Amino acid sequence: MIPEPLEDGRLRILVVDDSPADRLMAIRVLSCAFPGLLVEEVEEETQWQRALHQPRFDAVLVDYQLPWTTGLELLHRIQHQWPGVPVLMLTGTADEWQALEAVQEGLEEYLPKTPESYAILPRALRFALERARQRQALVESAETLRTVIQGVHGHAIFLLDPDRRIATWNAGAQAITGYREAQVLGQPFGSLLVPAELHGAPLERELEEAVRHGVYTGEGWRLRRDGSRFWADITVSALHKEGGALRGFAVVLRDATERRxxxxxxxxxxxxxxxxxxxxxxxxxxxxxxxxxxxxxxxxxxxxxxxxxxxxxxxxxxxxxxxxxxxxxxxxxxxxxGGIPVDRAPGDLFALTHEVLEELRLTAPQRVITSLVRGDGLGEWDRDRLTQVVQNLVSNALRHGAADSPVRVELEGEGDPVVLHIQNHGPPIPTGLLPHLFDPFRRGRGLEHGERRSEGLGLGLYIVQEIVHAHGGSIDVTSNAEEGTTFTVHLPRHRPTLGREHT
Missing domain, CATH: 1.10.287.130 (Signal transduction histidine kinase, dimerisation/phosphotransfer (DHp) domain)
Structure with missing residues (x-):
């Protein structure tokens, strides 16, 4: 973990060098660049041992050659004692190959003990601190991601190397497939998890699409350890190196067998x-x-x-x-x-409604049906289908409305769409039934109110809704004890450009 600077922004630096003059030069240039710099100096081994028991430093500056050890050995000890702390080396004796070896071992920067090097030391330290913080951020992000992935039990999440071999394996993958991590790492993905008939071209097509488009999504059969199959939602993402070369794939599988x-x-x-x-x-x-x-x-x-x-x-x-x-x-x-077909032709919806009401008055002479008309009902209609709509809705109002109360039919034709209201008074439709009133095979309210159960199949209102939708219209219903039950139908006068009409 990289230490944060002190609350006041000051840095703590450890300087290990047996030369007082070299330490003084380094501390002088760094103190000018970093106001309030706190420095711990080490000249001999006993001081070094004491320093190891102190809290972490922000950075360490070491000499390559010391009387009791080498800077490379110090580097290793620092890496063990304070992982992630950046180390810079000042050397007056190391050859170039020795400095290169130290860099390969994790040294942030090495500089010769020259006036020019001391001048650029502050900049080198700033770069070293920034690189260390970036590395730590990446480590923390990777740890967080790994923890999250391991905690996802509903999805199998794992990485493949460029040769299609399994490189990582989360707990969800074990739960879904039955394979433990030790059993799959380094194994070919296809031979473990993909049915034999999908080997070769089908599997390669998935991976090739991921490479070509960045991600592949689909469904297909996958295998468990016991040989059984499960239907999987599949997502494969291609992973690339900075230069564009393929470095593997990220695979996410979800068991969708029950849904299928x-x-x-x-x-x-x-x-x-x-x-x-x-x-x-x-x-x-x-x-x-x-x-x-x-x-x-x-x-x-x-x-x-x-x-x-x-x-x-x-x-x-x-x-x-x-x-x-x-x-x-x-x-x-x-x-x-895909819907009830309609055959539109020019006509008068209000005249059609009037004819239907006259027929219903003859079949139910003991009931009162009133009508109110505003505007006109001219338009393009399927006469037979809309006759069904009016007959069904008014008959429904007669059947379920109070016997001593009229059924009211109101027609509004002053704009577009034309609107029909069919209202009756009586027991309201239960609130829980309203959202399902137009579902197929819904037989009426009768049993709930002691009425005679409908002799139909419960398709009447469903068919009414489908006919209205086929005309590009809409139907809704309101029902309460005060105002009764009202079905409202909106019908566009002309064929909709886009809609559910079928011809």
Missing amino acids: HQEEDRRRSSEFRERLLGIVSHDLRSPLQAILLQSQLLARKVRQEPVESATSRIIQSAERMSRMISDLLDFTRGRMG
Whole structure:
């Protein structure tokens, strides 16, 4: 550890030299350059031994040749006693090869005992102190990084040398793969961790991409010590020397096996459900149409009350089943094809809504449906699909609203988009249900309020939302005891440039 200067900024320097004149010269030039410099002088071995028991110095200045030892031996002792403290050597006797040897052993600087060298001694000391601090900062950063990496147990983090051999190994790598550090250091990465079928070109492509782009990210199978496989999130970063030459790779692996299994289970479940619904929907429609047609034909031909009553119930049930099948087809088409398709054409949304409300007033004469219109409903609409939207929302309001309270339909067409409000009073929708109201297979609130449970599949509001989105619009709902429940639909008058519409 490099000592920090004293709180007042002064440095502590140890000067080891048996020549009083040389010590005086060094101390004089350094004191001028470093105000308040504190100097400990050593002339003989007993002083040297005492100095070794003192706190660390900021730097040490030694002579190469001393009566009791050499400067090189002092260098080794200082490195052992105070690791990281910079050492400078002043020599009047050392040959160049001896000075070079000392530098190779860790000496910061060597200078001959000449007037010119003493003049540059302060600068040499400043450089030595700065280099020592930089080295210490690097050491501390490396230690911090190593500690952090070792503490990461959810990720395998290790380095490879240019020959693809493992150079470091963290605790997370051991936890994920089962290999201890001693078992992998120096071993080829591919033979330990990569399945045989990925050796060669597939593995090299990952490393080559890391070299070419700096980093490779992907997924793939990797091996554990027991031979089992795990699905890994893979990040490989190329490491380069200062001149650009490759010095290895940093590899990060995360075990994503459980996530992959969950994704596969969801995909298989979704595919099975979508396929089953599609097949059932289509296969049911043909015989149901035959039942409906034959029942209608029988009702016209046989005018007896028992037959008429039976055929009426058959027709109602068949029509309800037909609506369910249509909902299933819309659901599967929307899920498998990316949304419900719409076919826009010029029309009047308000006129369409008026027609739907008149039909619903005939089917529910005991209920009051009011409407308020502002502006116009001209635009490009899919008439059949928006008929579904209005029928579903108003029927839903009639079903769940209070019997003695009107259903209010408000149409705003003074701008773009056109806005529809459908409001009913009655028990509010539970707060916990609101975020999931448009989820598929959500059947209504009935059981929570003692109402009769919906006979549908719980796809109505989901399909309404998909139709509105296909028109580039939006739908939301508010519900409370004071103001009732209000569905609000925003519909752009014209085909959106970018949106979820499918044609």
